[in-house]
Amino acid sequence: GAGVSQSPSNKVTEKGKDVELRCDPISGHTALYWYRQSLGQGLEFLIYFQGNSAPDKSGLPSDRFSAERTGGSVSTLTIQRTQQEDSAVYLCASSHNSGTGRSEQYFGPGTRLTVT
Amino acid sequence: GENVEQHPSTLSVQEGDSAVIKCTYSDSASNYFPWYKQELGKRPQLIIDIRSNVGEKKDQRIAVTLNKTAKHFSLHITETQPEDSAVYFCAALEGWGKLQFGAGTQVVVTP
Numbered sequence: 001g002a003g004v005s006q007s008p009s010n011k012v013t014e015k016g017k018d019v020e021l022r023c024d025p026i027s028g029h030t031a032l033y034w035y036r037q038s039l040g041q042g043l044e045f046l047i048y049f050q051g052n053s054a055p056d057k058s059g060l061p062s063d064r065f066s067a068e069r070t071g072g073s074v075s076t077l078t079i080q081r082t083q084q085e086d087s088a089v090y091l092c093a094s095s096h097n098s099g100t101g102r103s104e105q106y107f108g109p110g111t112r113l114t115v116t
Numbered sequence: 117g118e119n120v121e122q123h124p125s126t127l128s129v130q131e132g133d134s135a136v137i138k139c140t141y142s143d144s145a146s147n148y149f150p151w152y153k154q155e156l157g158k159r160p161q162l163i164i165d166i167r168s169n170v171g172e173k174k175d176q177r178i179a180v181t182l183n184k185t186a187k188h189f190s191l192h193i194t195e196t197q198p199e200d201s202a203v204y205f206c207a208a209l210e211g212w213g214k215l216q217f218g219a220g221t222q223v224v225v226t227p
Contacts, residue, residue, distance in 0.1 A: 031213050035217075045216065058117075105215060110159060
């Protein structure tokens, strides 16, 4: 079946502008995650949604970052007043049901954000 | 929270030799440990995982071992091939679904 999809694949924006990144998880997956990967670095956890529970926002680096998940499916990550240090690849992942230990996370192709 | 350390950061091996990557974790409650492979410009792909109720798992040339007492787990790749060249990430599950990743190991397999 279809995997995790993300859009856009690339985004170039000017410093100070807002951006929205979209993630479509695998159908039926109840958990959705956002990570950030800077060039040559590891994966930095940002936020995690599980069903209708309150999201775990503990990884968001500042209040300029926010995310929503509408209808338990599609998620949007919003970065306000972008800064050059926000430049990175933003990866989304989904999993079937992390609450029962079935935690295999499947990643999307990522959105490469460049802030000029 | 969970803290995962991964070593080495880079690993060069001759084709046909074995590669071993080691990770340690801090949270004794963690019970799920996946390994991801990321080729240049591609998304991370799950290659193998292990749960805390077993000590070893194998899948063809790849194996993972887990020592819960010492809180470390390792990835073993045997008979390495050029297509094994990639960055490998270990991770440990924190709480219900949050994965904490290691910093990654760049593996280079030379023919």
